[in-house]
Amino acid sequence: MxxxxxxxxxxxxxxxxxxxxxxxxxxxxxxxTPAQGKAALTCGAGVFLDGIRALAVTESGRDEVFLTSNGVKIWPAGSAYVSMAVNQRVEVDKCVPNGAQLRLVEVDDLDPDDVIGGQTINGDVTRDYEFCCGDGGRYRIGAVA
CATH class of the missing domain: 4.10.910 (30s ribosomal protein s13; domain 2)
Structure with a gap:
């Protein structure tokens, strides 16, 4: 074998x-340059969102999060949310237009969902964006221009 x-x-x-x-x-x-290659091949003039890392979570143990772009949920595609623990990294692999308004949202079963943070994507540079500090959560996402 x-x-x-x-x-x-x-x-x-x-x-x-x-x-x-x-x-x-x-x-x-x-x-x-695997991420830059993916961005150039799949995003055209847009920005490639690589991976997201939980730096601090809002609840004890794990957060259930999803990502929106200009008010529309874009990630995760196959489920309502992704459950993340501190220091966990998850691939996003999505393209967004330059200037997109991203929001990272934490799902609450009993209360309205909490916005952890928002960022406007500036597509002229490759960099990390931080979503902080709604309800104490802190996350970082890599974006490849």
Missing amino acids: RTWRKLSRLAASATMAGCLALAGTSAAVAEA
């Missing part, structure tokens, strides 16, 4: 190297 896995990985690496050679891109360049 281990031999089969090794052969599969070798075949995948060879295929990737062949594709990069055809495209005129070196493997070192492709591996050095």
Whole structure:
């Protein structure tokens, strides 16, 4: 079984190297900037939201959060929220337009949802945006211009 896995990985690496050679891109360049490559390929003139990290949570243990852009929920796509603990990082992998108004919201079952924080995305630089401090929560999201 281990031999089969090794052969599969070798075949995948060879295929990737062949594709990069055809495209005129070196493997070192492709591996050095994976997030920037994803942004350029998928976002066009928009901004790529990479991953979000919980620096402090509002409740004991975990927060249930979701992200909106210009008032529309964009993340997570397959569920109502993502449950996050302190220092946990979760991929967002979403594109938003330059100038988008992002809000990070914490779901409350009994009360209205709490806005942890908001940011306006400035698409001319790659940087981290911090959402703070509604209800004591603090989160950071990476954005690739």
